[in-house]
Amino acid sequence: MRRSRSFKGSYILVFDTSTLIILMELDILDYLRKSIERSLIDIVIPNGVREELRRGGREINLPYTDVDINEKDLEGINDIPRSLGRGEFEAIATAYIWREHSNIIVVSDDKKARSTCERLNLNCFGTLGLLEFLKKNKVITKEEAISILNKIPETSLYIKRDLLNMTREKILHQ
Numbered sequence: 001m002r003r004s005r006s007f008k009g010s011y012i013l014v015f016d017t018s019t020l021i022i023l024m025e026l027d028i029l030d031y032l033r034k035s036i037e038r039s040l041i042d043i044v045i046p047n048g049v050r051e052e053l054r055r056g057g058r059e060i061n062l063p064y065t066d067v068d069i070n071e072k073d074l075e076g077i078n079d080i081p082r083s084l085g086r087g088e089f090e091a092i093a094t095a096y097i098w099r100e101h102s103n104i105i106v107v108s109d110d111k112k113a114r115s116t117c118e119r120l121n122l123n124c125f126g127t128l129g130l131l132e133f134l135k136k137n138k139v140i141t142k143e144e145a146i147s148i149l150n151k152i153p154e155t156s157l158y159i160k161r162d163l164l165n166m167t168r169e170k171i172l173h174q
Contacts, residue, residue, distance in 0.1 A: 012101055013130075014044040014094050016108040017052040017087035018157075020060060022127050025155040026148055033062055035139050046090035067094050079120055081112065088113040095122045109157055127157060128167045135171050145171045 023029055035041045043064040053060060069090050080092050088110050095106045099122065106117050109126035117124035125133065128149075135145045149168055152159060 010039065010103060011041045012044060012098070012104040013041050013107050014046070014091045014104065015049060016091040016106070016110060016113060017049045017085070019107050019109050019127060019130075020045075020049065020053065021056070021058065022109065022152075022155050022157045023130075024058060025157075026127075026151055028148060029060075029062055031134055031139050035134065035137070036063055038139070040137055040139065044094060046087070046094050048086035048090040052085075052087050069093055069097075080116060084113055084116070085110070092116055092120070092122065096120060109159075127152070128159065128163065132167065132170060132174070135174055142171060142174070 023032070032041070032043060036043065043062055045060060045064045045066055047066065047068045050060070050066065067090070077093060077096060080089060080096065082089065084092070088108055091106050091108060092113060095104050095117070098104055104123065106113070106122055106124040107126065107130055108114055108117070108124060114124050114126065131140070131145050131148055134140045135142065140148070146168060149164060149171070152164060
């Protein structure tokens with residue numbers, strides 16, 4: 001993997017597998033496409049994430065930068081737990097390798113992945129943070145954000161009701 005890349009978007013979002021699956025369940029990938037078209041974001045999908053999606057019979061129908069991580073890329077990186085799933089591990093490793101891009105964000109709902117990002121001083125948010133980001137950057141309306149939040153309990157994402165309510169309040173008052 002090249003250590004440096006050129007991106008058009010203001011932010012670089014590196015996704016793990018489970019978060020992409022949640023976004024597919026919510027049927028909101030078009031909002032990501034809209035963000036790419038506006039040059040707000042670039043999407044990075046590590047090879048491990050692509051493979052996990054394919055094994056589950058899913059394809060990502062978005063423009064993205066694919067990243068192949070090999071053992072040489074991981075030399076000297078001992079701070080990322082190998083116990084993470086492959087998608088989470090490769091998403092964090094990609095962001096860590098490209099950390100000179102101050103606008104790189106790992107998108108993961110996995111608690112262990114998020115705490116690893118925090119420990120490594122990497123920007124990270126999950127599905128709820130992504131919704132706030134899309135609303136703040138006027139990709140989605142307040143009504144669309146609330147509608148999406150209301151659908152989350154029907155997905156495979158487990159989020160405590162109080163966290164959903166807190167996010168709803170933030171979006172309503174943005």
